Amino acid sequence: MSSYIDCDSYFLVFADCIPTRGAKNSTICDLTRTTLEVFPSSFYPFFEIFRKSTVKEIYIDLELESHIEFTKFLDFLLEKEYGMFVDDLDLFPELEKRWESPELINNAIVDVRLRKHDFGVIFDQLNSLGCVYVQLRCFESLYTIQELSDVIKLAEDKSIQSIELIIKYHTSFTDQDYVDLYNDHVLISSLFVHSAPENKVLIADFGYKGEDQILKQEIHREIHFYTMPITGASHCGIIDAKYFSIGDVQSFMHNISYNSCLNKKISIDEEGLIKNCPSMTHDFGSIDDNILIDVVAIESFRGVWGVNKDLINVCRSCEFRAVCTDCRAYIESPDDFLSKPLKCGYNPNDGTWTDWAEGKEHAIVHYGIDI
Amino acid sequence: MIVINSISKDHTTTEVIRWLIALGVTDFVRIDSDVEDIEFVGYNGIDSFIISKNGIPINLFESKSYWYRRGGAISFFKSKLKDMKLSQDLNLEKKLIGNISSENRALNDYIKQFVAHRSPVSLGSYSNSSLNKLHVLDLARQFGIKTPGTFVINTKKELSRKLMENGPLITKAISEGVSIYNVNHSYYSYTEEINESDLVNISDVFFPSLFQKKVDKKFEIRVFFLGDRFYSMVILSQRNKQTEVDFRKYDERKPNRFLPFRLPAEIELKLAALFKALDLNTGSADFVVDKNNEYFFLEINPVGQFSMVSYPCNYYLEKEVAKFLIN
Numbered sequence: 001m002s003s004y005i006d007c008d009s010y011f012l013v014f015a016d017c018i019p020t021r022g023a024k025n026s027t028i029c030d031l032t033r034t035t036l037e038v039f040p041s042s043f044y045p046f047f048e049i050f051r052k053s054t055v056k057e058i059y060i061d062l063e064l065e066s067h068i069e070f071t072k073f074l075d076f077l078l079e080k081e082y083g084m085f086v087d088d089l090d091l092f093p094e095l096e097k098r099w100e101s102p103e104l105i106n107n108a109i110v111d112v113r114l115r116k117h118d119f120g121v122i123f124d125q126l127n128s129l130g131c132v133y134v135q136l137r138c139f140e141s142l143y144t145i146q147e148l149s150d151v152i153k154l155a156e157d158k159s160i161q162s163i164e165l166i167i168k169y170h171t172s173f174t175d176q177d178y179v180d181l182y183n184d185h186v187l188i189s190s191l192f193v194h195s196a197p198e199n200k201v202l203i204a205d206f207g208y209k210g211e212d213q214i215l216k217q218e219i220h221r222e223i224h225f226y227t228m229p230i231t232g233a234s235h236c237g238i239i240d241a242k243y244f245s246i247g248d249v250q251s252f253m254h255n256i257s258y259n260s261c262l263n264k265k266i267s268i269d270e271e272g273l274i275k276n277c278p279s280m281t282h283d284f285g286s287i288d289d290n291i292l293i294d295v296v297a298i299e300s301f302r303g304v305w306g307v308n309k310d311l312i313n314v315c316r317s318c319e320f321r322a323v324c325t326d327c328r329a330y331i332e333s334p335d336d337f338l339s340k341p342l343k344c345g346y347n348p349n350d351g352t353w354t355d356w357a358e359g360k361e362h363a364i365v366h367y368g369i370d371i
Numbered sequence: 372m373i374v375i376n377s378i379s380k381d382h383t384t385t386e387v388i389r390w391l392i393a394l395g396v397t398d399f400v401r402i403d404s405d406v407e408d409i410e411f412v413g414y415n416g417i418d419s420f421i422i423s424k425n426g427i428p429i430n431l432f433e434s435k436s437y438w439y440r441r442g443g444a445i446s447f448f449k450s451k452l453k454d455m456k457l458s459q460d461l462n463l464e465k466k467l468i469g470n471i472s473s474e475n476r477a478l479n480d481y482i483k484q485f486v487a488h489r490s491p492v493s494l495g496s497y498s499n500s501s502l503n504k505l506h507v508l509d510l511a512r513q514f515g516i517k518t519p520g521t522f523v524i525n526t527k528k529e530l531s532r533k534l535m536e537n538g539p540l541i542t543k544a545i546s547e548g549v550s551i552y553n554v555n556h557s558y559y560s561y562t563e564e565i566n567e568s569d570l571v572n573i574s575d576v577f578f579p580s581l582f583q584k585k586v587d588k589k590f591e592i593r594v595f596f597l598g599d600r601f602y603s604m605v606i607l608s609q610r611n612k613q614t615e616v617d618f619r620k621y622d623e624r625k626p627n628r629f630l631p632f633r634l635p636a637e638i639e640l641k642l643a644a645l646f647k648a649l650d651l652n653t654g655s656a657d658f659v660v661d662k663n664n665e666y667f668f669l670e671i672n673p674v675g676q677f678s679m680v681s682y683p684c685n686y687y688l689e690k691e692v693a694k695f696l697i698n
């Protein structure tokens with residue numbers, strides 16, 4: 001096997017390839033190629049040594065019997081193109097671990113069941129907070145398509161850039177009605193229809209008939225129909241590798257600095273109560289008697305924003321914490337606010353995934369979740 | 372008041388304005404040259420220079436800070452002229468419209484100059500918004516910055532000789548390059564490599580074109596300059612052939628890496644002198660670094676897209692620009 005033992009250069013790990021140490025395994029997240037690789041945590045210390053010693057010096061400091069392992073590790077890093085040999089490390093600073101955004105509130109969830117909220121008021125107030133994204137979840141078919149369309153119109157010409165719409169299937173609407181709803185509103189970024197008779201996908205293309213592939217791709221939108229009903233907020237909070245967010249520097253920095261779900265979020269639940277998220281038991285009063293900006297000013301409202309994974313039990317030693325989502329509404333020990341998300345089946349101590357519900361009867365009953 | 376010149380689709384301007392608001396600024400006006408919401412109201416030469424946006428008057432004398440981001444002349448007459456008949460003589464009418472257009476342009480130029488001079492803080496420059504690449508290369512060399520060998524050639528014979536002397540060349544537009552869209556396609560002109568094998572496809576005489584000796588590059592550097600600071604980014608693209616000449620050709624499978632970079636102090640000093648000589652306090656500069664760690668300057672773009680440096684390097688340049696405008 002070839003070795004790098006005579007290499008007088010430094011090994012630069014690219015700034016966009018960021019390692020995270022876990023209890024048993026560690027990960028390296030390639031933010032440009034959007035990949036995540038797992039390796040044994042015993043190799044993690046090399047990432048610190050790389051910034052101080054040349055490759056040759058590292059070999060010299062290593063026990064002879066570790067040489068082969070180290071060579072293999074370098075082979076792995078080179079093969080994945082996570083780094084390269086350089087003479088001057090100082091030219092390549094790391095990414096600054098920092099996240100900021102100009103808006104007071106980034107995203108909002110509004111739930112609808114039987115109460116018709118005053119959306120004019122809600123969107124005006126979200127606008128004054130600079131809110132960029134809105135998720136509208138309708139558990140029941142309270143609104144007709146026309147009424148929904150009117151609701152969305154109220155969000156136009158505001159800070160809101162996109163609305164994710166989740167609605168319940170209703171027999172009185174045709175496929176074309178759903179497509180029209182999408183096509184009529186550039187604000188709608190995605191449309192999910194739950195409780196549908198079949199799983200299917202409809203395409204909305206905003207009437208574009210040209211041939212420009214790039215434009216076509218940009219315009220192409222899918223409407224997803226699911227047979228599964230979404231009966232309430234308790235469906236939220238699932239932790240799964242498929243929701244890991246890998247691939248953008250800002251969201252990575254956000255994840256490691258703040259609570260990835262709740263930072264700069266505000267919600268209005270189906271009763272009109274203002275909360276961090278609709279599934280939280282604690283509320284900050286009704287939207288009928290309170291102004292959102294006053295709620296955001298309350299320190300205890302913002303407290304949860306700073307609860308990042310470093311503060312959460314178990315997650316703190318998990319190699320996925322930098323890319324994982326979080327949930328503070330459904331947690332393993334309902335009376336310990338810093339306990340791990342309930343709906344996570346991963347154990348960083350032995351590196352295995354199991355069904356999250358196993359052995360969690362107490363919490364499941366506590367939250368009244370039906371699985 | 373902060374005055375910003377831009378165009379309506381410029382996302383960077385929108386981001387900077389979001390930061391201005393976050394930093395407590397309420398008094399700003401965005402002038403998009405492609406939107407017809409600006410009217411001329413009047414200038415008295417003493418204390419009142421009024422334009423209006425959506426009917427709301429703005430006195431440019433009150434501008435404390437000005438950002439020329441991008442955009443050309445606002446048309447102050449288009450809507451009014453539409454139904455007006457200037458003359459029955461079509462030829463005369465065309466000339467008259469041409470005349471009004473140049474009046475409009477001169478007035479626009481003056482408005483930008485006026486605001487730039489009037490405002491204690493002024494970022495970017497309309498009058499310098501399109502530099503002459505060849506002139507900038509000359510200047511760069513005067514400041515001791517290396518540039519690749521540069522030629523303007525219009526015959527195949529000369530091109531073939533230069534290829535023999537220098538090996539592969541690259542060619543690019545002397546001015547801005549092409550970026551044209553129609554319904555079905557988008558056309559861009561990139562920096563292209565020229566080899567001996569390309570000669571068969573080239574006519575004996577062609578339009579005078581810019582050629583440069585191809586640098587055996589290790590990586591590319593893009594530098595954003597703001598006030599007195601440099602924010603640099605390295606582009607690692609040499610691993611895939613497709614992007615070797617111009618990193619804007621994007622490979623989805625193995626995208627280039629855009630990483631923070633620390634430009635050597637010596638290069639920064641020379642580059643700062645170059646920006647100063649061009650009377651620019653902001654802009655983007657491109658370099659290539661060869662296998663011997665030599666830095667070759669390519670060009671300066673006064674209205675560079677700094678978001679493409681800001682996001683991958685996590686520099687928050689939009690916020691930095693907002694802070695610059697507030698100071």
Ligand code: SF4
Nearest residue numbers: 236237261277327328
């Ligand atoms: S805290 Fe949990 S339940 Fe609430 S929005 Fe986030 S993931 Fe969903």
Ligand code: SF4
Nearest residue numbers: 315318321324344346
């Ligand atoms: S342990 Fe925590 S960080 Fe790890 S996967 Fe589960 S929720 Fe995510």
